[in-house]
Amino acid sequence: MNDKQYIVNYWNVPGRGESVRVMLALGDINFKNNYIPLPFPMENPPGLKPVPFDDGTWNNLKPKTPWGTLPTLELPSGKIIGQQRSILRYLGKNIKYRENFLYPDKNEDALLVDSFMDMLEDIWPILIGLNGPESMETAPLYSTMLGLGTLDDFLNPRMEEGKGDLALQFDFLENAIDESGPFLLGQNLSCADILLFSAISWWGSAVFPEMDAMLYERPKIERSIRSVGKIESISKYYENLKDSRKAMPIVGVTNYADYYKNFHKLCEIS
Numbered sequence: 001m002n003d004k005q006y007i008v009n010y011w012n013v014p015g016r017g018e019s020v021r022v023m024l025a026l027g028d029i030n031f032k033n034n035y036i037p038l039p040f041p042m043e044n045p046p047g048l049k050p051v052p053f054d055d056g057t058w059n060n061l062k063p064k065t066p067w068g069t070l071p072t073l074e075l076p077s078g079k080i081i082g083q084q085r086s087i088l089r090y091l092g093k094n095i096k097y098r099e100n101f102l103y104p105d106k107n108e109d110a111l112l113v114d115s116f117m118d119m120l121e122d123i124w125p126i127l128i129g130l131n132g133p134e135s136m137e138t139a140p141l142y143s144t145m146l147g148l149g150t151l152d153d154f155l156n157p158r159m160e161e162g163k164g165d166l167a168l169q170f171d172f173l174e175n176a177i178d179e180s181g182p183f184l185l186g187q188n189l190s191c192a193d194i195l196l197f198s199a200i201s202w203w204g205s206a207v208f209p210e211m212d213a214m215l216y217e218r219p220k221i222e223r224s225i226r227s228v229g230k231i232e233s234i235s236k237y238y239e240n241l242k243d244s245r246k247a248m249p250i251v252g253v254t255n256y257a258d259y260y261k262n263f264h265k266l267c268e269i270s
Ligand SMILES: N[C@@H](CCC(=O)N[C@@H](CS)C(=O)NCC(=O)O)C(=O)O
Pocket: 015, 016, 062, 068, 069, 070, 071, 082, 083, 084, 085
């Protein structure tokens, strides 16, 4: 890839943008994080830069994005593309780890990578909420973002071992992972591992109190995300940004800096 700058447009939380950031960090690619204030009607605490909450930026930007959503990635050519998994495939066709592209050349491997990524996207809206009759206060992600804590009444029955619909999804995921590892497809790292690393770390602070409920008796999921955390260019990325997390808001019981805590944990950054 060339040296011109990529720009990741996303809120200053991991969410769906983090996998894109991690891919670029892994590829040692020069990029800038353009943090868009979260479009929540909450007061901006004084002195925080960039401002965390709504200042009108998203209202102006939304119609100019390809799909009305974030993340978007601005390419060095100036073209702006959207959709997390499309961006990951695009980057994966350009970035190698140990001689192999992160989106595999072989059709069948690429198909497997796609299916891992698609199943993660199926879990995403359930955890965010807001697809059913939920209001913001009863949607698991918004509950922590609004500082109201995790929604145990929502999570506990759905994570019940062998029974809950979410627990079963994580079991399917565990069963689909290559036995010998360390990554989802086996020896070769792929962009699906990067998405899994980003998703579990994010959900383990934004929706669940910790990652434990998702990792319990699912050693292959844990092996993949721990192996990603050990990659030097990724831990370097988090180390470099650690101090900037001090400029994040505290809302109710939520310290927004903690949304990055699992990334630091997996990268073994104290
Ligand atoms: N399938 C899309 C979903 C994107 C999406 O829903 N993004 C949310 C943030 S995670 C968003 O932009 N919400 C603001 C809005 O819809 O106005 C992707 O994976 O990129």
